[in-house]
Amino acid sequence: MASDSFSPTRWWGVVLKEFLQLRRDRVTFALIIGLPIAQLLLFGFAINADPKNLPVAIVDPNPSEFSRSLASALNSTGYFKVTRLLESEEDAKRTLLRGRELFVINIPADFTKELVRGHKPDLLVEVDASDPGVSGQSLMAISQMPFIALKRELSGPLLPLAPDSPPFGVQIHRLYNPEGLTRYNMIPSLMGVILTITMVMMTSLALTRERERGTMENMLSMPLKPLEVLSGKMVPYIFIGFIQATIILIAARLFFQVPVAGGLAAVYLATMLYVTTNLAVGITISSLARNQLQAIQMTIMFFMPNLLLSGFLYSVLGEPKWARILSEMLPLTHFNRLIRSIFLKAGDFSDLWPSVWPILLFTVLVMFLADRTYKTTLD
Amino acid sequence: MTGLNAAALAPVIDVHGLNKFFGEKHVVNDLNLQIWPGEIFGFLGPNGSGKTTSIRLMCGLLTPDSGGGTCLGYDLREGEKIRRSIGYMTQKFSYWDDLTIRENLDFVARVYNLPDRKKLVDETLERLGLSARSGQLVGSLSGGWKQRLALAATMLHSPKLLLLDEPTAGVDPQARRDFWEELHRLAATGISILVSTHYMDEAERCHKLAYLAYGRLLAQGTAAEVIAGQNLFTWKITGPDLLKLSGELRKMPAVAQTVVFGQDLHVSGCDPAAMRDVLAVLPPEYQVAVQDTELEDVFIYLMSLSQDNFTTLS
Numbered sequence: 001m002a003s004d005s006f007s008p009t010r011w012w013g014v015v016l017k018e019f020l021q022l023r024r025d026r027v028t029f030a031l032i033i034g035l036p037i038a039q040l041l042l043f044g045f046a047i048n049a050d051p052k053n054l055p056v057a058i059v060d061p062n063p064s065e066f067s068r069s070l071a072s073a074l075n076s077t078g079y080f081k082v083t084r085l086l087e088s089e090e091d092a093k094r095t096l097l098r099g100r101e102l103f104v105i106n107i108p109a110d111f112t113k114e115l116v117r118g119h120k121p122d123l124l125v126e127v128d129a130s131d132p133g134v135s136g137q138s139l140m141a142i143s144q145m146p147f148i149a150l151k152r153e154l155s156g157p158l159l160p161l162a163p164d165s166p167p168f169g170v171q172i173h174r175l176y177n178p179e180g181l182t183r184y185n186m187i188p189s190l191m192g193v194i195l196t197i198t199m200v201m202m203t204s205l206a207l208t209r210e211r212e213r214g215t216m217e218n219m220l221s222m223p224l225k226p227l228e229v230l231s232g233k234m235v236p237y238i239f240i241g242f243i244q245a246t247i248i249l250i251a252a253r254l255f256f257q258v259p260v261a262g263g264l265a266a267v268y269l270a271t272m273l274y275v276t277t278n279l280a281v282g283i284t285i286s287s288l289a290r291n292q293l294q295a296i297q298m299t300i301m302f303f304m305p306n307l308l309l310s311g312f313l314y315s316v317l318g319e320p321k322w323a324r325i326l327s328e329m330l331p332l333t334h335f336n337r338l339i340r341s342i343f344l345k346a347g348d349f350s351d352l353w354p355s356v357w358p359i360l361l362f363t364v365l366v367m368f369l370a371d372r373t374y375k376t377t378l379d
Numbered sequence: 380m381t382g383l384n385a386a387a388l389a390p391v392i393d394v395h396g397l398n399k400f401f402g403e404k405h406v407v408n409d410l411n412l413q414i415w416p417g418e419i420f421g422f423l424g425p426n427g428s429g430k431t432t433s434i435r436l437m438c439g440l441l442t443p444d445s446g447g448g449t450c451l452g453y454d455l456r457e458g459e460k461i462r463r464s465i466g467y468m469t470q471k472f473s474y475w476d477d478l479t480i481r482e483n484l485d486f487v488a489r490v491y492n493l494p495d496r497k498k499l500v501d502e503t504l505e506r507l508g509l510s511a512r513s514g515q516l517v518g519s520l521s522g523g524w525k526q527r528l529a530l531a532a533t534m535l536h537s538p539k540l541l542l543l544d545e546p547t548a549g550v551d552p553q554a555r556r557d558f559w560e561e562l563h564r565l566a567a568t569g570i571s572i573l574v575s576t577h578y579m580d581e582a583e584r585c586h587k588l589a590y591l592a593y594g595r596l597l598a599q600g601t602a603a604e605v606i607a608g609q610n611l612f613t614w615k616i617t618g619p620d621l622l623k624l625s626g627e628l629r630k631m632p633a634v635a636q637t638v639v640f641g642q643d644l645h646v647s648g649c650d651p652a653a654m655r656d657v658l659a660v661l662p663p664e665y666q667v668a669v670q671d672t673e674l675e676d677v678f679i680y681l682m683s684l685s686q687d688n689f690t691t692l693s
Contacts (some may be wrong), residue, residue: 013489017478024477024516218473220440222490223463377458378440 010224014232018206022236032202036194036244040251043190049182050137055083055100059092060107066115066153067107070123073149074105079138092126102128103142118161176344187258188343189312191248192335195271196278196306197299199241203282204295206233207374212291217378226374230287230367234279241275242268252343262342266352270342273356274335277363281331284370306332334358388416391540391571392437394448394455399432399441399594406432408594410446414573414587416539419566421585422575425682429594430575431470434542437573438467451540463491466538470545472525474532476518480509483517484532491536503531523554530561541565543574547581559584579675590678592685598677606677611635612651613672614658616644618665631657636680647676 022029056074060067063085074080083101086092092104106124108114114121125142128134147163154162177184207229210216219229249267252258260267281302289295309316309323310332316324327333338355341347390413397410407429414420422430435441437450439458453460474483484503488496504510507527517528526546533541541562547555559581562572566586574585582588588605590598598605616624621644625637628646633653638645648654658667 007492009492010490013486016489017475017482017486020482021475021477213473213476214469214471215473215475217440217469217471218467221438221462221465221467221469222487223459223492224490377442378435379442 006225006227011228011232014224014229015235018233018236022240028202032198032240033243033247035198036247037251039194040187040190040248041255044183044187044251044256047182047186049185050180051134052078053081054079054102054134054138056080056103056105057084057086057092057095057101058082058105058107059086059089061087061109062112064112066112066150069153070105070107070145070149073145074142077141077144077148079141096126096128099128102134103138115161116158183256184258184344185340187248187252187256188339189336191245191271191339192274192310192332193307193312194244194248195241195275196332197303198244199237199275199278200282200285200302201296201299202237202240203234203279204285204289204299205292206283207286208289208292208295220376220378226371226376230283230370230374234276234283237279237282238272238275241271241279245271245275258343260343261346263346266342267339270335270338270352270356273359273363274331274338277331277335277359277366280363280366280370284366284373287370287374306330309333311336328358329362331359331362389452390415391418392448392450392573394437394446394450396446397433397436397443397448397455398445399429399436400444401432406594407436407443410436410594410596412437412589412596412599414540414571416571417566417569418587419562419572419574419585421582421588422573422591423577423582423588423678424575424591428591430591431544432594433591434467434544434573434575438462438465438542440467464538465540465542466533466536468529468533468541468543468546470548472529474517474525474529477516479514479516480504480520480528481513483528484535487532487535493536499535503535507531523550526550526554526558530558534565539570541570541572541574543572545575545577547576547578555581579678582674582678588674590681592682595685597681597685602674606672606674609672609677609680610649611647611672611677611680612649612654613645613647613670613676614654615668615670616646616658616661616665617642624661624665628657633657636676636683638676638679645670645673645676647672647680 058067058071071082074082080103084095086095086104089106092106095101096104104126106126108121108124111121111123123145127139151162174180207216210219245268249260249264252260282299285295285298285302289298305326307313309319309327310330311327312332316327316333319327334355338352338359341352341355345351392412392414394410394412397407398405399407410433412433422433424430432441436443436455439450439453439455439461442458443455447455449455450461451464453464455461475486478486481500481504484500485496488500493499501510504513509524509528517525520528530543530546533543543562547558550558555578562574563584566572574581576582583602585602587601588599589596590605598608600608618624621639621642625639625644628634628637628644633648633650634646634657635648637647646654646658648657661667
């Protein structure tokens with residue numbers, strides 16, 4: 001019998017039904033369009049992996065030309081902003097405790113005297129290191145201080161105290177993102193994050209909604225095949241995925257001036273692949289969950305590791321080995337690599353393929369699982 | 380009704396010893412049932428008696444724990460094949476509120492791969508008298524219209540067997556009567572119908588009946604057979620303070636049940652001689668008359684009987 005195999009007519013019936021229902025759900029539609037814009041603007045502008053202008057307090061019992069010069073040298077690194085001059089060690093402790101300043105620089109009372117005598121006095125830098133992310137780059141900058149500060153002052157008779165030039169130099173070429181702009185990394189990665197959360201969540205509700213409204217029993221009593229229902233319900237969201245990707249692309253060019261080195265076609269192809277992956281995950285959740293609340297919980301359980309272990313916030317290469325294995329199993333890890341490569345590195349197909357096949361494999365496996373878990377009875 | 384020609388045909392539904400458990404609960408207990416072509420078969424029983432579960436078992440939406448049989452010649456475990464050839468109307472309205480009337484019918488027509496879809500849908504809308512409102516969202520229809528639409532959608536692929544789960548719950552009397560006329564028209568064309576209901580007037584409109592309680596089939600047959608099967612004799616009493624009299628009569632061992640019907644009190648028992656003795660000593664202000672035992676008397680009797688069994692068992 002012909003109806004024993006996949007029927008395009010039945011499938012098209014499901015697709016049309018889903019499109020019509022989605023079109024009538026105005027609020028959801030507005031969220032689908034609004035969410036990427038809001039997230040992109042918020043995270044794109046707000047998140048900075050290389051924080052600048054961090055507040056510094058200086059404790060200096062005898063202010064001198066040297067301490068003023070030190071302050072201006074700190075300001076000129078761009079990483080620091082001297083906000084206050086404190087009188088005592090006591091005040092310094094309090095300001096760190098309250099989190100008003102992240103750094104306190106203690107200049108000893110006899111710093112100038114010792115310096116002039118050539119005793120190489122120490123500066124004490126106290127850091128609020130509770131957030132390692134904040135202190136990393138800026139501590140590098142502060143350790144350069146002895147070389148750059150006091151250059152003007154250490155002249156004439158003090159010239160012998162000026163630091164020697166190092167025995168060898170280091171040339172750094174920052175490839176793909178020469179200015180080290182966070183948004184170059186953040187905007188392409190946000191594409192994956194936004195697509196994951198919206199696509200998985202929307203489709204995870206697709207079947208549970210039918211179940212809760214009582215229409216599932218009717219669908220089950222019709223001659224629909226699991227694959228027709230599952231894939232038919234996915235189609236409208238592929239379009240939604242494209243709309244979201246387009247919004248993100250326009251914003252990336254307009255607000256963030258992120259280059260698309262690999263070309264638009266590559267971006268869209270990668271997006272189509274990744275959207276399909278997420279829809280397959282969502283529809284699997286949908287056929288496993290008994291109600292919408294469970295579906296949302298499962299979505300979040302899928303989303304969290306993808307968010308934190310995919311290299312979106314922290315590099316996968318810095319993880320311990322077991323976590324890297326886990327990361328490599330997450331589709332977002334591969335999509336992040338893929339989309340960054342397309343946006344920033346202009347890799348060709350052979351460069352991209354190592355990121356493409358894991359996503360493909362994941363999708364096929366998940367779709368197979370969805371087809372298996374879809375129950376054709378009410379048992 | 381099923382008569383001579385039916386004997387030559389195979390039953391549309393033929394199930395034996397069906398059992399279904401939900402956890403500890405024995406929801407369907409040893410169900411045996413035959414439904415013949417062109418028959419309207421009524422499924423009666425209190426809430427939670429296993430009517431819906433039985434219907435779901437028969438269309439393959441649930442798998443029986445034991446027992447089996449056929450539906451339209453397909454084994455009950457071939458659910459997909461059964462569902463392609465039957466029309467199943469769920470207890471709760473289960474078409475899409477956020478689609479229009481036409482979109483709902485279009486969807487059903489596509490899913491069943493029906494030829495001439497547009498013509499078919501147009502004709503169905505015409506027959507329903509909904510052509511002018513075809514663009515209206517189904518969610519905004521009244522209960523009666525929803526039920527008519529559901530029946531039309533269920534009939535769209537011209538199934539040979541209809542399974543209707545309480546189709547007239549919450550529908551006004553006029554709409555119910557129209558609905559039953561439609562069912563009889565369909566049955567006259569050879570379609571078999573299994574319909575569950577709570578309404579006695581609907582039970583009387585069925586060709587055959589089955590009464591379920593606590594998952595067990597307690598009586599089966601035509602209305603007359605079901606009534607005769609219980610061997611119940613009924614008298615009608617009129618007079619003052621029937622409620623008090625009802626309470627006193629119920630204490631008599633000969634009296635099986637007493638039911639107040641408006642101005643009358645129906646008193647039933649299985650032993651007519653013992654009953655006559657009881658009724659002979661009633662005070663003179665009461666008028667006593669012999670009364671045909673009705674379906675409702677029998678059903679109330681069956682329900683109380685099964686309740687007793689159930690409580691003594693558990």
